[in-house]
Amino acid sequence: MKDFNSQIILGIDPxxxxxxxxxxxxxxxxxxxxxxxxxxxxxxxxxxxxxxxxKGLSALIEKHRPEMIGIEKLFFMKNQTTAMAVxxxxxxxxxxxxxNNLPVVEVAPxxxxxxxxxxxxxxxxxxxxxxxxxxxxxxxxxxxDATDALAIAISAMILK
Amino acid sequence: MKDFNSQIILGIDPxxxxxxxxxxxxxxxxxxxxxxxxxxxxxxxxxxxxxxxxKGLSALIEKHRPEMIGIEKLFFMKNQTTAMAVxxxxxxxxxxxxxNNLPVVEVAPxxxxxxxxxxxxxxxxxxxxxxxxxxxxxxxxxxxDATDALAIAISAMILK
Numbered sequence: 001m002k003d004f005n006s007q008i009i010l011g012i013d014p015x016x017x018x019x020x021x022x023x024x025x026x027x028x029x030x031x032x033x034x035x036x037x038x039x040x041x042x043x044x045x046x047x048x049x050x051x052x053x054x055k056g057l058s059a060l061i062e063k064h065r066p067e068m069i070g071i072e073k074l075f076f077m078k079n080q081t082t083a084m085a086v087x088x089x090x091x092x093x094x095x096x097x098x099x100n101n102l103p104v105v106e107v108a109p110x111x112x113x114x115x116x117x118x119x120x121x122x123x124x125x126x127x128x129x130x131x132x133x134x135x136x137x138x139x140x141x142x143x144x145d146a147t148d149a150l151a152i153a154i155s156a157m158i159l160k
Numbered sequence: 161m162k163d164f165n166s167q168i169i170l171g172i173d174p175x176x177x178x179x180x181x182x183x184x185x186x187x188x189x190x191x192x193x194x195x196x197x198x199x200x201x202x203x204x205x206x207x208x209x210x211x212x213x214x215k216g217l218s219a220l221i222e223k224h225r226p227e228m229i230g231i232e233k234l235f236f237m238k239n240q241t242t243a244m245a246v247x248x249x250x251x252x253x254x255x256x257x258x259x260n261n262l263p264v265v266e267v268a269p270x271x272x273x274x275x276x277x278x279x280x281x282x283x284x285x286x287x288x289x290x291x292x293x294x295x296x297x298x299x300x301x302x303x304x305d306a307t308d309a310l311a312i313a314i315s316a317m318i319l320k
Contacts, residue, residue, distance in 0.1 A: 050251055051258035074244050084234050087244045091210055091251030098211035 010066035011153025016085045020145025026157040033135040036146040069097045070156025073106045105156035115155035170226035171313025176245045180305030186317040193295035196306040230316025233266045265316035275315035
């Protein structure tokens with residue numbers, strides 16, 4: 001029977017060539033680690049690249065059946081070309097969420113830091129350390145982008 | 161029999177709530193007007209909005225079977241939040257192009273002006289006037305966003 005207090009959350013750290021993802025099970029405000037990884041693709045055109053990301057994420061959603069998506073909000077970036085490209089990838093993620101009727105929680109970078117470390121200006125090291133502590137994944141070898149995605153999933157659980 | 165000198169081009173002026181589109185038939189460098197319009201949607205969430213645009217464009221592609229997509233490149237915009245939202249919509253258009261195996265020609269705003277008026281700093285009025293002249297649509301009542309989309313389609317024909 002479905003436990004309505006429990007929810008599977010997919011956190012996504014959007015990127016064009018590397019997209020980190022992390023899946024947690026949220027029970028009230030307790031997060032349990034399920035899986036994580038990075039979708040990495042190098043296609044010739046931007047359109048093919050977005051299609052590859054779309055397919056990779058579709059497969060993930062089909063496999064893990066998340067009930068919510070957490071995604072990082074995009075803020076002012078020094079490199080506008082990169083920012084636009086990441087926003088295009090975000091568009092594909094949001095489209096997939098709507099296609100699968102999944103609610104989306106958008107979290108700002110400072111909110112992610114605040115949620116997992118209690119301090120909005122925390123550095124990357126502190127975020128990594130706290131994600132490991134919260135999820136008990138200190139023995140797992142987790143890539144940076146996937147750690148960020150797990151942090152985003154935890155933040156979505158807290159902020160939803 | 162398919163005429164390989166002739167090609168149907170769909171031009172898109174990307175936007176989040178209004179997306180202009182224009183379809184031309186390109187024969188060598190001669191453009192003929194086929195159709196144009198604006199997809200206008202107001203959904204509650206950004207994800208649902210992108211899905212509505214996706215569905216609208218899918219229907220257009222199915223109906224008109226374009227062989228190429230022209231889309232405006234995004235440049236520095238004063239309002240970064242708007243720029244990000246337009247980039248997300250662009251991501252959905254590029255995804256659709258890849259799903260339908262359609263080559264994409266991205267054109268900068270100055271290129272569009274250059275292509276249809278011969279002058280990269282031309283104003284909106286000159287662009288509208290020249291699109292009407294090139295396509296012979298002076299008797300058609302065409303919305304602004306659709307005129308831009310037709311100008312983008314003409315530019316894609318020239319720059320491809």
